[in-house]
Amino acid sequence: MALVELRGVSKSFTKGEETITPLDEVDLDIQAGEFVSLMGPSGTGKSTLLNLISGIDRPDRGTISVDGVEVTGLSRSKLADWRAANLGYIFQTHNLIPVLTTYENVELPTLLLKLSKSQRRQRVELALEAVGLTDRANHYPRQLSGGQEQRVGIARAIVAHPKVVVADEPTGSLDAQTSEQIQTLLQRLNRELDITLLMVTHDRDVAGIASRKLVLDQGKFVDSETAITMGV
Amino acid sequence: MHNYVFKTLWRYRTRTLLTVTGTAVAMFVFCFVGSVQQGLDQLTSGIDADRSLIVFQENRFCPTSSRLPQSYADQIKKIDGVAGVMPIQVWTNNCRASLDIVVFNGADPDQIQANRPIQLVEGNWSDFQSRRDAAIVGRNVAQRRGIKTGDQFSIGNISVNIAGVFRSAVPSEENLIYTSLDFLQYTRGLDTAGLVTQHEVLLSEDANPDLVARNIDKTLRAGPVATKTRRKGVFQASTLSDLVDLIGFAHWLGYASVGLVLALVATTTVMSVQDRIKEYAILQTIGVGPFRTLRLVLAESTLLCVLGGIAGTGLALLILGLGGFAIGAEGATIAFRPSVNLFASGVVVSLVVGVISGLAPAVQAATVPIVRALN
Numbered sequence: 001m002a003l004v005e006l007r008g009v010s011k012s013f014t015k016g017e018e019t020i021t022p023l024d025e026v027d028l029d030i031q032a033g034e035f036v037s038l039m040g041p042s043g044t045g046k047s048t049l050l051n052l053i054s055g056i057d058r059p060d061r062g063t064i065s066v067d068g069v070e071v072t073g074l075s076r077s078k079l080a081d082w083r084a085a086n087l088g089y090i091f092q093t094h095n096l097i098p099v100l101t102t103y104e105n106v107e108l109p110t111l112l113l114k115l116s117k118s119q120r121r122q123r124v125e126l127a128l129e130a131v132g133l134t135d136r137a138n139h140y141p142r143q144l145s146g147g148q149e150q151r152v153g154i155a156r157a158i159v160a161h162p163k164v165v166v167a168d169e170p171t172g173s174l175d176a177q178t179s180e181q182i183q184t185l186l187q188r189l190n191r192e193l194d195i196t197l198l199m200v201t202h203d204r205d206v207a208g209i210a211s212r213k214l215v216l217d218q219g220k221f222v223d224s225e226t227a228i229t230m231g232v
Numbered sequence: 233m234h235n236y237v238f239k240t241l242w243r244y245r246t247r248t249l250l251t252v253t254g255t256a257v258a259m260f261v262f263c264f265v266g267s268v269q270q271g272l273d274q275l276t277s278g279i280d281a282d283r284s285l286i287v288f289q290e291n292r293f294c295p296t297s298s299r300l301p302q303s304y305a306d307q308i309k310k311i312d313g314v315a316g317v318m319p320i321q322v323w324t325n326n327c328r329a330s331l332d333i334v335v336f337n338g339a340d341p342d343q344i345q346a347n348r349p350i351q352l353v354e355g356n357w358s359d360f361q362s363r364r365d366a367a368i369v370g371r372n373v374a375q376r377r378g379i380k381t382g383d384q385f386s387i388g389n390i391s392v393n394i395a396g397v398f399r400s401a402v403p404s405e406e407n408l409i410y411t412s413l414d415f416l417q418y419t420r421g422l423d424t425a426g427l428v429t430q431h432e433v434l435l436s437e438d439a440n441p442d443l444v445a446r447n448i449d450k451t452l453r454a455g456p457v458a459t460k461t462r463r464k465g466v467f468q469a470s471t472l473s474d475l476v477d478l479i480g481f482a483h484w485l486g487y488a489s490v491g492l493v494l495a496l497v498a499t500t501t502v503m504s505v506q507d508r509i510k511e512y513a514i515l516q517t518i519g520v521g522p523f524r525t526l527r528l529v530l531a532e533s534t535l536l537c538v539l540g541g542i543a544g545t546g547l548a549l550l551i552l553g554l555g556g557f558a559i560g561a562e563g564a565t566i567a568f569r570p571s572v573n574l575f576a577s578g579v580v581v582s583l584v585v586g587v588i589s590g591l592a593p594a595v596q597a598a599t600v601p602i603v604r605a606l607n
Contacts, residue, residue: 056517056602077521084519091606095514099239111233112519156518 001068002029003196004053004164009062010219011048022048023059024219030164035190035197037210044216046200050166053198054087055079067163084112088157088195090167094149096141102128102152103137109160127155130193131185147178154185158195165189167199171206183209233524237531244504248536251500255540255582256547258489258496263548263578265486268559270574271566272479275404275472280349281465285433285445290458293471295322295429295563300457302413302428307455311447313439318343321416322429324563325387333560334373334387336409338416339432344368347434350405355381355396364415367392370406371399372567375556385409390419403567404468407558429563432464471564479566490585493537498589501533505593512597513605522598529597533590534583541582545575 006028012021022045030036038046051057052064055071056079064072066086074082083089088109096105106127110120128134131151141149150170157165170186171179187209189195201207215222241248275281287308289298305317321338341361344350353371360366369379374397379385383394392411400406417424433448435441445461452459462470469476505512512525520528549570557568 051603054517056606077523080516080519080521080524083517084521087519089517091514095510095606097236097511097514099243100236104235108515108520109518112524160519 003032003034003067004028004030004198005063005065006049006053007063009049009052009059009064011045011052011057011059021219023052023216025062026219026221028214028221030196030198032163032196033190033194034212035187035210036199036212036214037207038198038200038214038216039202039204039207040216042202045219046216047168049216050168050198050200053164054089054166055083081112084109084160086163088160088162088165090150090153090157090165090170092169092172094141094146094153094173096149096152096156098141101138101140102133102144105141105152106155106159109156113160123159123161124155127159130158130189131155145178146174147181150174150178150182151185154182154189158189158193162195164196164198167197169200169202171201171203179203179206233520233528234531237528237535240504240508241532241535244507247500247503251496251536252540252543254496255493255537256544258492259541259544259578259582260548261544262486262489262493262581263545263574264552264568265482265489266574266577267548267552267568267570268479268482268566269486270571271403271558271568272469272472272476274402275564275566276465276469278402278465280402281468282441282463283435284464285435285441285448285461286464286467287431287433287448287452287459287461288429288467290460293562294327295324296327298322298429299424299427300429300431300459301455302426304452304455304459305431307451308431308433308448311444311451313436313444313447314433315436315439316343316347316434318347318432318434319413319428320430320432321413321424321427322563323388323390323416323419324560326560327562330561331557331559332376333407333558333565334377334409335407335560335563335565336367336390336392336411336416338411338413341410341412344410347432348405348410349401350398351400352396352398355394357396359395360410363393363395364412365391365393366395367409367411368396368398369394370408371397372403372406372556372558372569373409375554376558390416403569404558404565406556406569407560407565407567433461468564471562472560472566475559475561475566490581493540493582493585494589497533497537497540497586498592500536501529501590501593502596504532505529505597509597509600509605512600513602516600516602517606526594526598529594530587530590533593534586537582537586537589538579541578541586545578545582548578549575 009026011023040046052059106124110123131154133151171182190197207213292298302319305319308317318339323336325334360368381394385392441463448461449459552568552570558565
């Protein structure tokens with residue numbers, strides 16, 4: 001049984017008089033420990049798919065299950081609890097809380113779990129060590145570089161030991177050198193910590209670090225030949 | 233998550249400070265109005281107000297115009313239900329409404345010690361009882377006028393030697409100066425030998441106050457001066473009727489202050505939430521549930537309100553405690569005293585207003601469409 005299962009998932013939006021269908025009857029299986037990249041032209045529903053799997057958006061039709069839990073059937077409140085325990089989200093623009101230090105930002109998801117103070121401290125220290133930011137624990141986001149901020153975002157996404165981590169263009173706002181560091185970090189997390197990763201990217205090189213590449217176009221996954229003709 | 237609430241308030245410290253200050257000012261007004269209301273309630277209710285009667289000259293209001301024979305006391309004593317009578321001569325520096333009214337009550341010193349719920353905090357009773365021009369001063373007047381034991385205090389034609397300062401279980405009494413009856417009757421200008429302003433009647437335990445009051449007036453109708461007898465609380469409320477109306481109106485000022493706090497804190501919290509709506513979406517993405525989000529916003533608004541409430545209430549109580557304020561008219565006074573009840577009601581009102589003012593923005597933060605807010 002796959003860790004993440006999507007069956008017949010559709011999502012539409014109305015923009016003025018036009019109806020856009022970024023996802024149309026999509027099926028997808030992601031196995032535990034897989035590193036999957038998701039590519040495709042702008043507006044083809046990559047981020048929408050990520051948001052649906054994360055439970056911060058709901059499909060019009062179809063079901064999404066993660067580790068046997070059908071997330072599409074959960075209430076907003078239950079979804080929040082489920083996300084706290086099972087899902088890590090890496091944003092493109094880091095989205096750290098500016099008034100909190102690096103340590104406090106990473107600690108946030110652990111406050112939502114039933115952990116003692118010492119367990120929380122241990123997890124935060126391990127996550128910061130994994131992203132190489134132990135010496136920046138007391139710095140505020142404004143005191144960090146873009147790459148460091150993204151590493152804090154990654155530490156925050158993995159600190160609760162989630163079953164799956166989704167990343168929405170994690171290198172999209174970084175320069176080439178920093179982007180490479182983040183790619184290496186994501187690969188390491190997947191290989192060494194066996195974290196299941198689903199990453200949206202526009203960059204073919206970044207997509208190349210994943211163990212499986214998926215391409216979305218006009219609401220459907222396309223095969224590798226079509227993807228080549230599309231230039232992705 | 234408490235850390236997040238405190239740091240968020242600190243992030244917008246100018247806005248936080250302005251809101252807390254505004255709340256403090258409004259709660260200061262609320263407490264001041266509350267103390268006036270409380271002073272009036274204490275004056276017109278309680279054992280002292282219900283279980284004693286005041287015999288006053290009929291159709292007279294200002295103490296200077298009520299002149300009853302002192303001998304009425306002997307007739308009143310014989311009426312059923314009367315446990316004791318204390319003839320009192322009243323002198324006041326101002327019959328109109330004033331914030332600095334000085335009221336002298338002249339009565340038998342032994343009766344004062346036996347019947348009034350007062351305790352000396354300075355001086356001693358024997359000095360008061362042995363010197364003809366001795367006086368004991370209520371704590372409020374002493375504070376307001378800077379009077380100490382041993383001082384000579386003069387006002388109008390009256391000059392007294394201060395034998396002590398007292399506190400009382402009845403706050404309004406702390407605005408009085410007690411002298412001996414003889415001293416006040418024979419003071420130059422008063423010319424009231426054998427006359428008193430009023431008789432205070434102490435009732436026996438089983439007496440019906442209204443029935444005794446009717447009997448007193450009936451008995452004294454045959455005398456040279458007709459009387460009107462009422463419960464002490466009713467007498468004081470009637471004497472201060474103009475002020476009672478004004479205080480009733482000021483009550484609305486108290487409610488307006490609470491409304492002001494509500495509007496102020498609600499505006500600040502709405503602005504704060506709207507500025508950070510994306511932050512709430514981020515928090516919910518990482519697993520903060522809608523109820524926890526609701527509690528975070530309510531904690532912010534409540535903290536703002538309670539901080540302002542404690543500051544405003546505390547300052548009001550401090551000023552009330554140090555100032556010894558009172559308002560009076562026609563010889564009756566209302567004391568503005570600080571009290572634990574006033575502090576507790578100030579804090580509780582702040583707490584409730586804090587929660588109410590945060591409700592709308594809290595619901596907004598808790599139900600934010602996450603994807604739209606992230607974009």
